[in-house]
Amino acid sequence: MIDVMQHLPILLVAIPILxxxxxxxxxxxxxxxxxxxxTVSIVLLLMSIQLLFHVWxxxxxxYEVGEWGKYGILLVADLLGSSMVLLSSGISLMAxxxxxxxxQEHSLxxxxxSLFNLMIAGLNGTFLxxxxxxxxxxxxxxxxxxxxxxVSQGKGGHTKTSDxxxxxxxxxxxxxxxxxxxxxxxxSLYATLGTLNMADIAVKISALSQSGxxxxxxxxxxxxxxxxxxxxxxxxxxxxxxxxxxxxxxxxISAMLSGVMIKVGVYGVLRVCFLIFPDALFLLKPxxxxxxxxxxxxxxxxxxxxxxxxxxxxxxxxxxxxYIFLGIGMGTxxxxxxxxxxxVNHAIAKSMLFLTSGSIIxxxxxxxxxxxxxxxxxAPLMSSAFLIxxxxxxxxxxxxxxxxxxxxxxxxxxxxxxxPVAIALLFAVLTLFYMFRAWLRMFWGEERDFVEHGEYRAxxxxxxxxxxxxxxxxxxxxxxxxxxxxxxxxxAITDQLLDPQPYIDAVLTRGVR
Amino acid sequence: MTTIITKTVTKICIPLIILFSISLLLxxxxxxxxxxxxxxxxxxxxxxxxxxxxxxxxxTVFDPHWEKWFAFGLILASITAFTPMIYGHNFFRSxxxxxxxxxxxxxxxxxxxxxxxxxxxxxIGSLLFIFKNVGDDE
Numbered sequence: 001m002i003d004v005m006q007h008l009p010i011l012l013v014a015i016p017i018l019x020x021x022x023x024x025x026x027x028x029x030x031x032x033x034x035x036x037x038x039t040v041s042i043v044l045l046l047m048s049i050q051l052l053f054h055v056w057x058x059x060x061x062x063y064e065v066g067e068w069g070k071y072g073i074l075l076v077a078d079l080l081g082s083s084m085v086l087l088s089s090g091i092s093l094m095a096x097x098x099x100x101x102x103x104q105e106h107s108l109x110x111x112x113x114s115l116f117n118l119m120i121a122g123l124n125g126t127f128l129x130x131x132x133x134x135x136x137x138x139x140x141x142x143x144x145x146x147x148x149x150x151v152s153q154g155k156g157g158h159t160k161t162s163d164x165x166x167x168x169x170x171x172x173x174x175x176x177x178x179x180x181x182x183x184x185x186x187x188s189l190y191a192t193l194g195t196l197n198m199a200d201i202a203v204k205i206s207a208l209s210q211s212g213x214x215x216x217x218x219x220x221x222x223x224x225x226x227x228x229x230x231x232x233x234x235x236x237x238x239x240x241x242x243x244x245x246x247x248x249x250x251x252x253i254s255a256m257l258s259g260v261m262i263k264v265g266v267y268g269v270l271r272v273c274f275l276i277f278p279d280a281l282f283l284l285k286p287x288x289x290x291x292x293x294x295x296x297x298x299x300x301x302x303x304x305x306x307x308x309x310x311x312x313x314x315x316x317x318x319x320x321x322x323y324i325f326l327g328i329g330m331g332t333x334x335x336x337x338x339x340x341x342x343x344v345n346h347a348i349a350k351s352m353l354f355l356t357s358g359s360i361i362x363x364x365x366x367x368x369x370x371x372x373x374x375x376x377x378x379a380p381l382m383s384s385a386f387l388i389x390x391x392x393x394x395x396x397x398x399x400x401x402x403x404x405x406x407x408x409x410x411x412x413x414x415x416x417x418x419x420p421v422a423i424a425l426l427f428a429v430l431t432l433f434y435m436f437r438a439w440l441r442m443f444w445g446e447e448r449d450f451v452e453h454g455e456y457r458a459x460x461x462x463x464x465x466x467x468x469x470x471x472x473x474x475x476x477x478x479x480x481x482x483x484x485x486x487x488x489x490x491x492a493i494t495d496q497l498l499d500p501q502p503y504i505d506a507v508l509t510r511g512v513r
Numbered sequence: 514m515t516t517i518i519t520k521t522v523t524k525i526c527i528p529l530i531i532l533f534s535i536s537l538l539l540x541x542x543x544x545x546x547x548x549x550x551x552x553x554x555x556x557x558x559x560x561x562x563x564x565x566x567x568x569x570x571x572x573t574v575f576d577p578h579w580e581k582w583f584a585f586g587l588i589l590a591s592i593t594a595f596t597p598m599i600y601g602h603n604f605f606r607s608x609x610x611x612x613x614x615x616x617x618x619x620x621x622x623x624x625x626x627x628x629x630x631x632x633x634x635x636x637i638g639s640l641l642f643i644f645k646n647v648g649d650d651e
Contacts, residue, residue, distance in 0.1 A: 003601075010604040014591065021587035024580055066605035 008051045009063040009075040009128050012044060012085060016121035023114040030109035034100050037113045041093040044120065048089040052082045056492075060506040062130070074197060076130035078503055079493045084127040084267055087344060088260045091351050092120050094468035095259075098355050099252035101464035102362075107152040115152075118145040119256065126264055130507055132186050133196045135268070139182065139232075143175045146253070146261060154250035158361050167244040174241045178231035185224040188217065189276075199507035201276050202500055209279045222280040225272045226287065233265025235325055236294035239318050243302070246317065247310035247367075251358025254310060258317045259351030263343055266324055270336075273328075274497045281331060288329030293423050295322030300430040304437075308367045309357050312438055313350065316393060319431065320346045326424055327408050333494050334411035340490035342404035345392060345479055349401060352472035353389035356382055359465055360442065363456055369438060374447035378456045381466060383443040388473045390435035392480070395428060400479030407487075515565060523565045530558040541629050543621075548629035552636025559637075560644055568648050579642040586634025593627040 004011070019040050026033050055061055055077050063075040077085075096116060103112055122142030129135050150168050153161070190196055192215060193204045208214045227238070234242040242262070246254050273284055299319025306312040324346065327339025363379050364372045376383045392401035405428060412421040479486060496502065534554035541547030563571055597606040607625040614620055 007598055007604065014594065014604060018588065018591040018595070021584045021591065024584035025588070027580075064603055066607065067603045 004047075005050070005054060007063070008047055008054065009061060009077045010065060012047055012051065012089075012124045013075070013121055013128065015040065015044065016117040016124070020114040020117040020121070023117060027110060030105065033109060033113050037117070038093075038096060038100070040117075041089070041096050041120075044124075045086075045089040045093050048082065048086040048124075051077055052079075052086050055079055055082045060496075060503055062506050071197075073134060074130035074507060075128045076199075076503070076507060077128055078506075079489070079496050080267070080270060081127045083489060083493065084263070085124050087263075087347055088120070088123045088127070091259045091347060091472075092116075092123075092256060094355070094472055095252040095255045095351065097464055098255075098358070098468045099250070101462050102154050102252055102358060103250055104153050104155050111148065112152050115145045115149050119149065122146075123260060123264065127267060130198055131196050132189065132198055132201070132272075136179070136182055136186055139264075140179060142261070142264065143172070143179065146257065147172050147175075149253045150245060150249040150257075152250055152253070154358065156362055156365075158365075158367055159248050159250075163244075164248045167241075167248040170241045171245045174231065174238070178228050178238075181224055181231075182228040185221050185228065188221055192218065197507065198271070198275055199500075199504040202278075202504055203508065205276060205279065214279065218277075219280055219283060222273070222277045222284055223287065225277075226269065226284060226291075229265040229268035229272070230291065231265070232268065233262045233321050233325070234295075234318050235265075235321060236291050236298055239295060239298065242318055243311055243314045246314035246354075247308060251310075251354055251361075254314075254358075255351035255354040258314065258354055259347045262317065262321055263347055266321070266328070266339075266343060269325070269328060270497060275500045275503065278500070285329050285331045288325055288331075289417075289420055290329075292322045292325035292329050293420055295319065295325065296424055296427045297322075300427040300434070303434045304430065306434075307369050309360060309369050309438060309442065310354070310367060312369075312434065313353055313357060316431065316435065317346075317350055319427065320350070320393065323405070323408060323424060323428075326420060327411070330412055330415055330417050330420070332411070332415050333491075333498060334414060335408065336494045336497060337487070337490045338404065338407035338411045340493055341407055341483070341486055344486060344490075345400040345404040345476070348472055348479065349389050349392035349399070349476050352385065352469060352476060353393070355465075355469050355472070356385045356389065359461065359469070360386070364442075365456075369441045371448060372442045373445045374443070375456065376443040377447070379443075381461060381469070383439075385469050385473050386439055386443070388476055390439050392476045394432040394435045396432075398477065398480050400476050400483065403480060403483045403487075515567070519565050523561055527558055527562065530554060534558070538629060538633050539626070542623055542625055548632030549636055552633040553640070555633070555637050556640040556644070559641055563644065563648060568645070579638045579645060581638070582634050583638025583642060586631045586636075586638060588631075589634065590628050590631025593624060593631060596624070 019037065023033055023037065026036070051061075056079065061077040063077070065073040065075065099108070099112070118141055122138050122145060125138035126135055126142065129138060147168055150171065151164050186196070189201060193201055195201055195204065205214070205218065231238040246257050249257060269288070273281060277284065296319050299315050299317075299322060303312050303315035303319060306315060324339045324343050327335040327342060360372075360375070360379065360382050361367050363382065364375065366372070388399065392399035395401045395405035409421050409425060412424070534551045537546040537554055538548055538551030541551070594605045597608070598604060607623060610622045612620050612622055
């Protein structure tokens with residue numbers, strides 16, 4: 001019988017790809033598609049939990065695809081990779097359950113399920129691969145599948161198809177340019193060092209720098225990777241595609257894009273900068289801090305001016321990613337731990353907010369916050385969920401966001417980064433302002449003018465919509481009240497990141513089968 | 514495009530090019546060729562008939578669901594990749610077997626060949642699905 005534990009890393013990538021094909025075959029059986037896809041997502045979630053525990057107990061797991069040894073394709077599951085897989089599997093299960101009710105039947109049965117599976121395969125592959133070129137390939141899978149998912153239409157059609165097309169065009173072109181830059185960076189690394197295996201690259205670069213013969217252009221390649229991953233994560237000069245794409249996607253896809261997809265950029269920076277370029281960090285850290293602060297400022301200021309609820313959330317995502325990068329840029333053990341905690345909290349809270357905003361838009365029949373008001377009477381579940389999310393994003397005490405922000409600022413002050421922390425703290429107040437202003441505008445105050453804007457849609461929230469929102473909201477509160485496991489996990493991840501030797505040993509010194 | 518000459522030439526070309534694409538597919542793995550190239554060759558000839566005879570007429574003769582071909586290819590390729598796990602090997606491990614046939618001599622049977630056939634169908638299905646839908650768009 002198949003030893004599942006041994007094959008976990010590849011199963012997490014291969015099962016979604018197989019399912020993508022099966023879903024095309026089942027196009028004429030929508031019910032079966034729904035049941036099968038949810039079942040597979042639950043199985044993937046269980047497997048990713050298993051993988052995390054396995055890695056926690058037994059150290060880094062390396063999987064050779066095709067048994068080609070060191071020169072073949074390697075999957076490496078370390079703590080960072082496997083916990084990112086767990087995060088993405090959890091959020092994608094929630095988004096999938098939500099989309100069963102939210103996406104139009106026509107688009108749901110024809111392409112949605114198979115593209116969704118391809119997207120999960122791309123995400124899991126990016127997090128688990130041990131090889132730079134494969135990371136590029138999985139980025140492409142991720143880009144193309146998510147691009148098609150942005151076009152799929154939710155029920156009610158509150159987004160014009162022309163807007164979707166414009167957003168998709170921007171997304172596709174800008175990310176293609178990002179991919180080309182990544183290809184150039186990977187190719188120049190390969191031309192210099194003759195290997196694509198990340199652990200091997202790390203060994204060779206450290207050997208070169210110890211003998212003092214590090215070629216100067218390696219210091220150019222490192223910022224190229226910052227451009228690539230920064231483009232994925234939408235940090236400051238490359239952020240302008242995000243506020244078009246995330247709002248025009250249907251809500252479950254917005255949740256995936258904002259919750260997990262921009263974290264792929266963060267993952268890439270953590271992986272590449274700390275594993276491959278530890279010698280170039282003195283150059284990268286000030287750069288990342290500067291870009292992160294610019295991102296925080298631009299995102300927060302732009303968010304204040306928004307009337308569209310999903311656009312507001314998208315700008316808030318930009319600003320929050322700035323905080324995550326700030327912690328990475330400061331680059332000590334404490335700040336990286338803090339930004340990992342921040343990453344998890346933001347992923348869960350922001351995907352919950354996007355799912356909630358989908359229901360709010362559905363309920364009100366418009367995306368314009370100026371045309372909403374007094375909805376707390378007619379949509380109590382949505383208003384409390386949005387409040388929980390807003391509190392977490394702006395960092396108020398009982399929620400997970402508070403722990404994250406507190407740890408980040410505390411660590412920054414301990415490491416004497418006073419000015420960046422001061423700027424970040426100032427704009428954290430703006431976060432509080434724009435999140436709560438949105439909540440007040442939508443849920444409190446007078447009910448809107450029924451003659452002009454029409455009645456609110458009668459409340460019949462289905463279980464498919466409410467269960468994911470309630471579960472994610474519970475997770476937000478749980479991470480605030482009992483943050484200890486997450487903090488311990490983040491500390492362990494940070495230890496692995498700052499000391500890449502176990503990773504290199506696990507990849508390069510294995511018994512050859 | 515639809516002169517009698519092109520029509521006649523196309524009719525002659527169809528079986529030749531299809532056979533050539535299959536030979537490219539089977540030549541793969543060790544020699545130049547393989548699933549992708551063979552698939553593109555097959556797509557080229559079907560696309561040629563679409564252009565020469567017109568999409569409407571071709572649909573009355575021969576109108577498969579190309580997306581099903583795509584799905585079939587992907588499933589075949591994935592199953593080829595999954596099979597080694599049952600035998601206790603890693604994902605994608607390939608197996609080689611030599612068979613002596615009376616007339617052909619020794620033939621090399623590679624499990625990667627099945628993967629190539631999967632790729633062949635994926636390429637045919639995806640390219641022709643796009644080609645047909647874009648051509649269909651009024």
